[in-house]
Amino acid sequence: MTNPIVSALTGVIARLTDLADNPSINYQTLVIFFTWGQTAFEAYILRRQLPCYDRPAPPPALKAHLPKETFTKAQSYSRDKTRYSLAKLVFDQALGWGLIKVGAYAGLWDFAGRLLSGLGLGNNWVITRSLLWMTVLTLTTGIPGLPWSYYHTFILEQKHGFNKSTFGLWIADTIKTYALFAVIGLPVLAGFLKVIEWAGKSFVPWLMLFLLGIQLSLQIVYPTFIQPLFNKLEPLPEGELRTKVEELANQLGFPLKHLYVIDGSKRSSHSNAYFYGLPWSKHIVIYDTLIKDSTVDEVVAVLGHELGHWYFAHPTKLLLVTQLHLLLTLTIFSIFINNKALYSSFGFDPSLAVTSPQPICIGFVLFQLVLEPTDALVKFLLHAETRRMEYQADEFAVQLGKKKDLASALIKLHVTNLSSPHSDWLYSMYHHSHPILPERLNAMEAYKGGKPLALKGVNASASESEMKKDL
Ligand SMILES: [Zn+2]
Numbered sequence: 271m272t273n274p275i276v277s278a279l280t281g282v283i284a285r286l287t288d289l290a291d292n293p294s295i296n297y298q299t300l301v302i303f304f305t306w307g308q309t310a311f312e313a314y315i316l317r318r319q320l321p322c323y324d325r326p327a328p329p330p331a332l333k334a335h336l337p338k339e340t341f342t343k344a345q346s347y348s349r350d351k352t353r354y355s356l357a358k359l360v361f362d363q364a365l366g367w368g369l370i371k372v373g374a375y376a377g378l379w380d381f382a383g384r385l386l387s388g389l390g391l392g393n394n395w396v397i398t399r400s401l402l403w404m405t406v407l408t409l410t411t412g413i414p415g416l417p418w419s420y421y422h423t424f425i426l427e428q429k430h431g432f433n434k435s436t437f438g439l440w441i442a443d444t445i446k447t448y449a450l451f452a453v454i455g456l457p458v459l460a461g462f463l464k465v466i467e468w469a470g471k472s473f474v475p476w477l478m479l480f481l482l483g484i485q486l487s488l489q490i491v492y493p494t495f496i497q498p499l500f501n502k503l504e505p506l507p508e509g510e511l512r513t514k515v516e517e518l519a520n521q522l523g524f525p526l527k528h529l530y531v532i533d534g535s536k537r538s539s540h541s542n543a544y545f546y547g548l549p550w551s552k553h554i555v556i557y558d559t560l561i562k563d564s565t566v567d568e569v570v571a572v573l574g575h576e577l578g579h580w581y582f583a584h585p586t587k588l589l590l591v592t593q594l595h596l597l598l599t600l601t602i603f604s605i606f607i608n609n610k611a612l613y614s615s616f617g618f619d620p621s622l623a624v625t626s627p628q629p630i631c632i633g634f635v636l637f638q639l640v641l642e643p644t645d646a647l648v649k650f651l652l653h654a655e656t657r658r659m660e661y662q663a664d665e666f667a668v669q670l671g672k673k674k675d676l677a678s679a680l681i682k683l684h685v686t687n688l689s690s691p692h693s694d695w696l697y698s699m700y701h702h703s704h705p706i707l708p709e710r711l712n713a714m715e716a717y718k719g720g721k722p723l724a725l726k727g728v729n730a731s732a733s734e735s736e737m738k739k740d741l
Pocket residue numbers: 575576579660663740741
């Protein structure tokens with residue numbers, strides 16, 4: 271006997287599938303309309319934010335800590351960054367629109383087919399052709415972005431004194447990033463397509479399992495093999511800081527396995543700290559820039575905040591949220607997977623949507639274009655949640671008695687990172703994963719104490735692995 275909920279759901283999906291595959295729906299027009307709409311919305315938000323950088327003085331909570339000169343510098347840095355974002359936003363949208371208008375998706379698919387026959391392979395090598403297609407697509411969309419990346423590092427960041435990178439390092443970073451795409455991205459994509467091909471109509475749970483496996487393996491692979499390509503991590507030397515961090519970890523029952531310093535100063539003078547790892551073996555990484563600019567107690571207070579994220583299992587909760595989002599995305603994709611109207615709207619032969627072996631990759635990429643505007647909504651919701659988590663982690667540090675040190679550390683970080691203390695509310699809701707500094711300081715000041723912490727031997731995340739979490 272089949273489960274009535276499952277059969278009802280299958281019925282709904284089947285009906286939606288029929289509705290969505292209608293030759294009179296022009297998906298290309300829809301995508302262009304919605305992506306320009308989203309771009310207009312994002313440009314509007316950035317425009318709302320710009321006047322914040324013309325305000326003459328910092329908010330009252332920060333007045334005592336921000337010298338006039340620093341405040342002016344922060345305003346000017348933020349203004350430049352926002353103008354850059356505005357220009358980049360319009361450029362990216364124009365590029366995406368141009369690619370759709372000239373029929374690049376279908377054109378490059380034919381090109382990948384010619385490459386394939388050049389390699390002496392027939393058209394039934396669908397996955398190989400898909401990998402070739404994704405490679406040329408990635409290069410076509412990525413290369414026009416390189417001058418922007420160059421400008422960001424060597425003109426914008428340089429002007430405000432943050433850039434520590436060199437042209438050689440920048441070139442090496444770019445090459446390594448593309449090499450990682452080839453070494454990790456392409457095999458994962460091949461696996462992704464293979465799972466769908468193999469599982470057929472019921473691919474969703476299998477694909478979820480596959481992707482979760484990849485995410486968890488990256489937790490192990492990233493710090494050991496990928497991060498060392500870009501940065502050097504060294505054990506934090508013995509001394510007062512190391513002793514105090516170990517004491518804190520001990521007090522909280524945090525399974526600290528390794529404590530590292532990362533050479534963040536190699537590229538930039540922005541600073542931070544984070545932790546990652548499996549539930550029984552955690553690594554803490556502190557930026558050398560944070561250590562340089564703060565007192566020992568301030569660094570420990572920052573880690574008190576970080577360990578608040580661990581105590582409340584925030585990374586695990588975020589992982590669950592992303593899994594739910596993925597489940598929803600893949601379920602909607604299952605509605606579009608054989609959609610002939612979608613293929614033909616973008617200049618592909620509609621029979622590709624139903625042939626065997628089917629080039630699923632085309633459907634997935636086109637589906638992503640259709641789904642893209644929903645990202646805005648996801649961003650609003652996700653940021654509301656992460657901001658709530660930041661307040662909670664701050665409260666945790668306050669409960670550990672680190673209010674004064676955390677406040678002064680956050681102010682120092684704010685000053686060295688030249689963040690602007692003013693923000694438009696809509697801009698903040700959309701872009702900020704963290705509350706802005708005056709909000710955090712006010713909340714810490716207003717906090718009256720909550721439930722006592724259950725410390726020592728606490729294991730807030732007994733079963734799941736956790737994602738990297740920035741301050
Ligand atoms: Zn945080």
